[in-house]
Amino acid sequence: MKIAVIFVRTAMGLLFLFGSITYLFNLMPQPELQGNVKVFMDGVMATGYLMTLIKVTELVCGIAFVTGRFVALASVVIAPVIINIFFFHTLVEPSGMAIGVFLVLANSFVAYANWDKYQPLLRAK
Numbered sequence: 739m740k741i742a743v744i745f746v747r748t749a750m751g752l753l754f755l756f757g758s759i760t761y762l763f764n765l766m767p768q769p770e771l772q773g774n775v776k777v778f779m780d781g782v783m784a785t786g787y788l789m790t791l792i793k794v795t796e797l798v799c800g801i802a803f804v805t806g807r808f809v810a811l812a813s814v815v816i817a818p819v820i821i822n823i824f825f826f827h828t829l830v831e832p833s834g835m836a837i838g839v840f841l842v843l844a845n846s847f848v849a850y851a852n853w854d855k856y857q858p859l860l861r862a863k
Contacts, residue, residue, distance in 0.1 A: 743851045744806070750844045751803025753837075754816070758797035761789070774830050792819055803848075810852040813845055820845050 760766045771779055782788050796819060802812035824838035849856070 739851070743848065746844045747803045747806070747809055747848050750841065750848070751800045753841070754796040754800030755804065758793040758800060761793045762797065778826070778830050795819060809848060810855040813849045813852060814856075817845060817849075 795815065799812040799816040799819075802808045820838075820841045824842050827834040827838040
């Protein structure tokens with residue numbers, strides 16, 4: 739199980755690192771967007787800060803996953819981003835559904851593997 743956790747968190751971390759670095763440093767040209775994807779991304783970009791915040795969060799959590807430090811915290815912090823990725827690919831652009839499903843399953847697995855670290859937070863007093 740330990741090797742599986744290392745593999746899954748590293749794969750997830752590398753995916754987040756790739757996505758955030760290519761966006762933040764503008765390493766790849768952005769594809770021409772159409773339809774609902776364009777409307778959605780126009781709204782996100784209109785805020786002026788949201789996409790950068792998401793990508794910096796992905797970068798920090800990706801580093802945590804790859805290095806194996808603060809993995810339980812990174813799993814909680816990245817969860818809202820993963821949920822948004824999943825629903826974006828479910829409702830707006832189904833072509834990337836595999837990435838969304840992988841991230842939900844991978845983060846759930848990593849969270850399950852770190853369940854003992856969440857127990858004090860979930861204990862009723």
